[in-house]
Amino acid sequence: MTPRAATVLDTEAIGILGTGSCLPGNVVTNEEVGTPAGVTDEWIVRRTAIRERRWAKPDEATSGLAATAALRALADAGIRAQDVSLVIVATSTPDSPQPPTATAVALELGVTSGTPAFDMNAVCSGFVxxxxxxxxxxxxxxxxxxxIGADIYSRTLDPTDRRTVVLFGDGAGAVVLGPTRGRGVFATRLATFPEKRDLIRVPAGGSLIPASSTSLARGLHYFTMDGRAVRHFVESRVGPLVRDFLDAHPTDSARQPHLVPHQANGRMIEALGADLGFLPEHTHMTVQQYGNTGAASVPITLDRAAERLATGDLVVLAGFGGGMAAGLALVEWEAPRARRDDGTCQGRLR
Known part of the structure; x- marks a missing residue:
């Protein structure tokens, strides 16, 4: 039985009007991450399909990547920053515990003072x-x-842990939402499975285990993950949740939907798309070039996919990860967009 989850149905058309992304220019190869972790390029590609990823330079921060992605999305939508009434940054790697990273982004964008801006942490499901x-x-x-979804995971990774260091990249992706002529975002479903919360974690740095010389010496500030259990979670919980979601919102059989999933692992995505019956050409992936970019992976992949989408196409956004959690959205695409650039940017500290 599929677990109960919150479902939101359409009452007014709010759609995606523009997309943007920001990927650091620093390309990191499999050899660079694999050698300290004791694995080869062949091992990484065979298990993950990842060939390279982008890592932020020391003078780049989450807010900088996020702001650049947002500016590109605003330009794509033709919306001025003064007309923005809400800014949300989904991240589990904020600039600092306080203030919210979204406040730095709002300041950089030049949105009107008094506009609500806040962070949301649902890890890799955060963007949805x-x-x-x-x-x-x-x-x-x-x-x-x-x-915006934005993360810099490279600063949380143990360079000797092959289970994590080979997977993750840094980046940001953004969308502009607003009134639309079509159905827009016409269904969402959010679900959390707290009994699985320890499968993915960064133990130290919060109120439970404050950062200290002891926590650093024990490596408790590093990102940890039980990869095998996470794969089982995706197979046993995420797959059925997506299937139930689509059954609840049947689509025209003539319009095969597109899947834009969290880029956790290329082999996992291939298996998930095939199991759910998505056409290979409709299962969008960026993990080969960018790795797993956390909360940024869905909007980055959507921005890359935008040039292949046409008005009226149906798109399933599927985020899943730490919490454990999953977020789903069914979107009717508003308009085709021309590719502007490859997303490379400099997201510097303010």
Whole structure:
């Protein structure tokens, strides 16, 4: 039986009006991450399909990547920063515990003072959680929201842990939401499975285990993951959740939907798409070039996919990961977009 989950249905058309992304220019090869971890390029590609990833340079921060992605999304949508009524940054690697990274982004964008801006941490599901929140908040307002997923995981990785260091990259992706002529974001579903919360974690740095010389010496500030258990979670929980979601919102059989999933692992995505019956050419992947970029992976992949989408296409956004959690959204695409650039940027500290 599929676990119960919160479902939001369409009452007003709020859609994605623009997309943007920001990938650091620093390309990191499999040899660079694999050698300290004791694995080869062949081993990494065979298990993950990842061939390279981008890592932020020391003078780049999450807020800088996020702001650049947001500016590109605003330009794509043709919306001025002064017309933005909400800014949400989904991240589990904020610039600092306080203030919210979203405040730095709002300042960089030049949105009007008094506009709500806040962070959301649902780890790799965070962008879809934020999208669902913003869509609900915009209904009936006529306003526009900037929703961003941004993470710099490279600074949380143990360079000797082959289970994690080979997987992750850094980046940011953003969308602009607002009133649309089509159905827009017409269904979402959010679910959390707290009994699985220890499968993915960074133990230290919070109130439970404050950062200290002891926590650093024990490596408790590093990202840890039980990869085998995470794969089982995706197979046993995420797959059925997506299937149930699509059954609840049947689509025209003539319009095969597109899948834009969290880029956890290329082999996992291939298996998930095939199991759910998505056409290979409709299962969008960026993990080969960018790795797993956390909350940024869904919006980055959507931005890359935008040039292949046409008005009326149906798109399933599927985020899943730490928490454990999953966030799903069903979107009717508004308009085709021309590719502007490859997403490479400099997201520097302010």
């Amino acid at each position: 959680f934020a999208l669902a929140t913003a869509e609900r908040m915009l209904r009936g307002t006529g306003g526009h929201a900037v929703v």
